[in-house]
Amino acid sequence: MHFTIVGKNIDVTEGLKAAVEEKIGKLERYFASETEVHVTMSVEKDRQKIEVTIPVKGNIIRSEQVSNDMYVSIDLVEEIIERQLKKYKNKLVDKHHNGGSFKEEFLEKDFVDEEEIKIIRTKHFGMKPMYPEDACVQMELLGHNFFVFYNAQTEAVNVVYKRKGNTYGLIEPEY
Secondary structure: OEEEEEEEOOOOOHHHHHHHHHHHHHHHHOEOOOOEEEEEEEEEOOEEEEEEEEEEOOEEEEEEEEEOOHHHHHHHHHHHHHHHHHHHHHHHOOOOOOOOOEOHHHHHOOOOOOOOOOOOOOOOOOOOEEOHHHHHHHHHHHOOOEEEEEEOOOOEEEEEEEEOOOEEEEEOOOO
16 A cells, blocks of 8 residues: 655654554555555644545545544544445445455455445436526525535536535536
């Protein structure tokens, strides 16, 4: 595994690097050796946050954990990612295709799917073209924290969402 470790408001010491590479490195048994792992550590007041992103064959495995100690956050994030891998293995890897970034042993091992994803409701709605700012207003009027709309500028389906600090985000597709 190849690690890219960056810090925001924190100096990434050799000790922290070693802890990340040791703890997250345990996940190497699931991934091919050339797998990229992106780690961002940040500190805000008493919040020690770590974000780990692992791009694998069209999917992204991601976890973010916060505690008052960075080493605890590192431990937590590793446990969460391992649990995600086991839980969603059958959904992440199509057995009819090459496993890509995953090791053969991981692909062959079956894990119990504790919570199968079930879609229990489907909604249909018309999408008239609108601008992202108008979509934000519509989202607020509905009392939702996200809103799917047809962007009049880009002529593509986009999503606006509410962020912390009463700000908004826009998700646009890449083709």
